[in-house]
């Protein structure tokens with residue numbers, strides 16, 4: 001019997017209990033899944049970083065912590081966590097992010113707002129450039145960034161991507177490292193942030209990097225709030241250097257009612273909905289990783305604690 005502790009907010013249990021039990025059965029795993037165990041009897045911890053469980057010290061027998069979320073910034077520095085930590089890859093996150101990013105990119109590319117919001121009923125034909133005439137840059141070419149880059153490439157955009165280590169992908173112009181940041185952003189007309197929140201990525205969009213973009217560029221952030229220096233972004237929106245910002249994630253969530261982003265005419269706020277883990281698909285990812293652990297195979301999607309993602 002494998003003892004699996006579900007350590008997430010109680011409403012998540014209602015969503016995940018049935019899919020997890022089904023996925024364990026499907027994979028032939030004999031699992032006792034519970035919200036509570038004596039800690040020293042737990043083999044695996046299915047985890048959400050906003051769970052009440054913050055001290056991992058008593059989980060002496062556990063083999064891994066399996067995160068339900070892609071982002072791990074709220075758990076990666078936990079000094080009591082020495083177990084392998086796997087993040088969520090798949091579980092519907094990729095498809096959802098591709099759809100959200102493609103939709104919001106096309107909104108800016110096609111200038112849809114001019115037709116949707118037209119109270120004077122003005123007949124004002126404005127033909128957008130073709131996608132191939134538009135430089136779009138994705139910062140972060142991981143599970144989500146690469147899938148979005150592929151989707152935007154298939155629409156026809158001149159797609160650039162930036163990562164920490166070198167990458168090669170058909171039809172995507174890949175940049176990497178500190179020296180690759182400027183060429184990736186230089187004169188970009190739409191920029192999408194899909195980096196993790198780590199000390200190396202915080203404030204990556206600041207007064208200087210925003211000034212490298214094409215005047216009037218759109219900034220789309222489904223990554224994490226701290227990637228943007230908010231004061232610099234508001235200044236760039238006010239000066240016209242940035243034409244519009246579509247922001248899904250923020251330093252404080254929910255975004256406080258009095259935050260300037262809510263009232264800014266050039267900002268679209270979405271409430272951290274870019275992509276959500278889907279229980280049925282995520283349960284299959286978790287079950288596969290527990291199978292790996294039981295077979296002595298390597299866990300998938302392990303976080304590099306040194307890098308913070």
Ligand code: NDP
Nearest residue numbers: 070071140141142143144145163164165196200222274275
């Ligand atoms: P991955 O870990 O697969 O990819 C991260 C990418 O960022 C990699 O390409 C990595 O480079 C790059 N990167 C990391 N640090 C640096 C750095 N210092 N310089 C340059 N590049 C860097 O993550 P995912 O694609 O799965 O997810 C990305 C983020 O999306 C998550 O961390 C999360 O914050 C956010 N997210 C948001 C959601 C939402 O609903 N808004 C939902 C899900 C995720 P390399 O390839 O070289 O390692």
